[in-house]
Amino acid sequence: MSGAIPTIAEAARLIAAKRLSPVELTRACLERVHALDNRLHAFVHLTEERALAEARAAETAIMARGPSGPLHGIPIGLKDIVDTKGIPTTCGSKLLQDNIPEADAACAEKLAAAGTVLMGKLTTHEFADGGPSFDVPAPPARNPWNTEHFTAGSSSGTGAGVAAGLILGGIGTDTGGSIRGPAALCGIAGIKPTYGLVSRAGVAPAAFSLDHIGPMAWTAEDCALMLQALAGHDPRDPASASRPIPKYTAQLGSGVKGLKIGVIHHFHETDHKVSDGTQRGITAAIGTFRDLGAETREVQLSPLQDWLACGSLISITERAAAYEEWARTRLGDFSERLRSRLMLGAFVTGVDYVQAVRRRRELRAELQAAMRGLDVVLTATQPAEAAKIDAVPKWDLFGPPNFTMPFNVAGYPAISVCAGFGEGGLPVAIQLVGKPFQESMLFRAADAFEKATPHRDRRPALVGG
Amino acid sequence: MPEMNDATFEFLLARAGLDLTDEQKAELMTVYSGIAEMAERVRVPRGRMAEPAHIYNFTEEDLA
Numbered sequence: 001m002s003g004a005i006p007t008i009a010e011a012a013r014l015i016a017a018k019r020l021s022p023v024e025l026t027r028a029c030l031e032r033v034h035a036l037d038n039r040l041h042a043f044v045h046l047t048e049e050r051a052l053a054e055a056r057a058a059e060t061a062i063m064a065r066g067p068s069g070p071l072h073g074i075p076i077g078l079k080d081i082v083d084t085k086g087i088p089t090t091c092g093s094k095l096l097q098d099n100i101p102e103a104d105a106a107c108a109e110k111l112a113a114a115g116t117v118l119m120g121k122l123t124t125h126e127f128a129d130g131g132p133s134f135d136v137p138a139p140p141a142r143n144p145w146n147t148e149h150f151t152a153g154s155s156s157g158t159g160a161g162v163a164a165g166l167i168l169g170g171i172g173t174d175t176g177g178s179i180r181g182p183a184a185l186c187g188i189a190g191i192k193p194t195y196g197l198v199s200r201a202g203v204a205p206a207a208f209s210l211d212h213i214g215p216m217a218w219t220a221e222d223c224a225l226m227l228q229a230l231a232g233h234d235p236r237d238p239a240s241a242s243r244p245i246p247k248y249t250a251q252l253g254s255g256v257k258g259l260k261i262g263v264i265h266h267f268h269e270t271d272h273k274v275s276d277g278t279q280r281g282i283t284a285a286i287g288t289f290r291d292l293g294a295e296t297r298e299v300q301l302s303p304l305q306d307w308l309a310c311g312s313l314i315s316i317t318e319r320a321a322a323y324e325e326w327a328r329t330r331l332g333d334f335s336e337r338l339r340s341r342l343m344l345g346a347f348v349t350g351v352d353y354v355q356a357v358r359r360r361r362e363l364r365a366e367l368q369a370a371m372r373g374l375d376v377v378l379t380a381t382q383p384a385e386a387a388k389i390d391a392v393p394k395w396d397l398f399g400p401p402n403f404t405m406p407f408n409v410a411g412y413p414a415i416s417v418c419a420g421f422g423e424g425g426l427p428v429a430i431q432l433v434g435k436p437f438q439e440s441m442l443f444r445a446a447d448a449f450e451k452a453t454p455h456r457d458r459r460p461a462l463v464g465g
Numbered sequence: 466m467p468e469m470n471d472a473t474f475e476f477l478l479a480r481a482g483l484d485l486t487d488e489q490k491a492e493l494m495t496v497y498s499g500i501a502e503m504a505e506r507v508r509v510p511r512g513r514m515a516e517p518a519h520i521y522n523f524t525e526e527d528l529a
């Protein structure tokens with residue numbers, strides 16, 4: 001147990017043993033919401049009554065028949081670009097302040113079917129891009145490790161909410177790093193699954209061919225439990241993969257002895273040199289994996305800048321297409337940051353877009369070849385600890401390249417896990433990347449790392465960590 | 466890298482249907498080079514036969 005806040009796995013075991021009531025667990029989360037969320041702004045819409053009703057229903061069912069699975073009675077939250085029937089879904093935008101969907105998104109449906117308790121809708125950058133913004137209806141989420149600092153985005157509320165124990169897990173979405181970035185800066189785990197593994201149906205698009213839906217939680221094991229409920233074919237999503245779903249926790253506890261881990265040193269040492277604190281976290285993580293019996297070897301890919309150019313041109317164009325009607329008629333209703341991103345669409349020609357998509361095929365082939373004979377590859381998730389929230393440049397797109405976009409371009413699964421703390425006391429992280437549909441291997445490696453290090457024992461001071 | 470002149474810039478904005486203030490236009494002009502650089506980066510020698518990533522094939526579901 002991490003202080004007073006259990007992981008999903010811990011809570012599930014206690015619930016199954018009838019030593020923890022879902023109502024008690026939900027009330028504890030609600031207490032933390034009431035105590036902390038005026039500083040964190042993780043929630044845009046708290047569904048307190050519904051949560052308590054769902055927790056009571058879960059408790060009754062569990063007392064009668066036992067839990068239906070490990071998520072039964074677990075308090076979770078959904079990023080506010082995920083449609084929820086009868087619950088406002090604003091996408092963090094003035095444009096959708098009155099939007100109340102008539103149906104749940106596929107991921108909301110699946111988590112509800114697994115028996116989770118919906119605590120509410122979580123803060124997002126507007127339409128999952130461009131934050132932090134101070135000119136949208138709700139304030140940006142704050143980092144629980146230091147509320148003057150940024151959470152990263154766009155799944156900012158999910159990152160803050162999980163780190164502070166307001167929820168035990170939540171849904172994020174990731175178009176260029178929006179699950180893994182907040183997971184890294186908030187010191188939690190977050191996985192962008194293989195493209196097509198989790199249905200995008202009912203989730204607002206950022207860029208269709210780069211968008212991924214995935215879980216964020218305190219540990220890799222918790223992410224595995226959530227992914228088990230989320231994964232699977234959905235004919236409503238044209239990109240949805242039709243593949244058998246393995247048991248994602250099956251390899252947990254197998255250790256990493258004999259695993260082959262590639263390290264993309266040039267990403268974080270040359271292409272975008274990370275801070276000393278982050279480099280220490282990465283170096284220590286590589287040492288931990290070696291101590292546990294894994295073999296490491298160098299991996300060389302095209303420079304990060306190439307991956308970012310490819311992903312950004314695709315992202316800019318697909319976003320501009322998705323939101324073109326509103327950009328033409330209601331441009332002033334977008335935040336300044338998202339407005340600026342949308343305007344960039346005017347500069348990308350159709351031929352630029354197709355060249356980017358051709359480049360995408362080449363880059364993906366390169367990663368495929370580089371991973372031959374390897375089980376996972378490792379690099380940074382973020383270049384440093386979280387910056388102050390008022391110091392995030394508006395045009396970060398043209399700054400140093402990020403470490404996450406390559407795996408949106410490739411569609412390969414990637415998880416971020418906490419790798420320690422930097423000089424400022426905020427978390428640093430590593431990113432592990434697997435082969436398509438081999439999330440089980442990622443969970444195995446990430447779980448072994450978490451269990452071999454003390455980073456999961458510490459919560460933000462504001463929650464008594 | 467091609468230069469962006471005012472006429473081309475105005476044409477692209479009109480083509481995109483964007484109605485911008487002078488201030489927004491001035492700011493957007495400052496980042497054009499960033500996009501142009503990205504567009505250059507994705508152009509590598511590949512010949513006419515190289516396929517894009519999103520070329521599709523029919524699945525069993527199409528045939529059912």
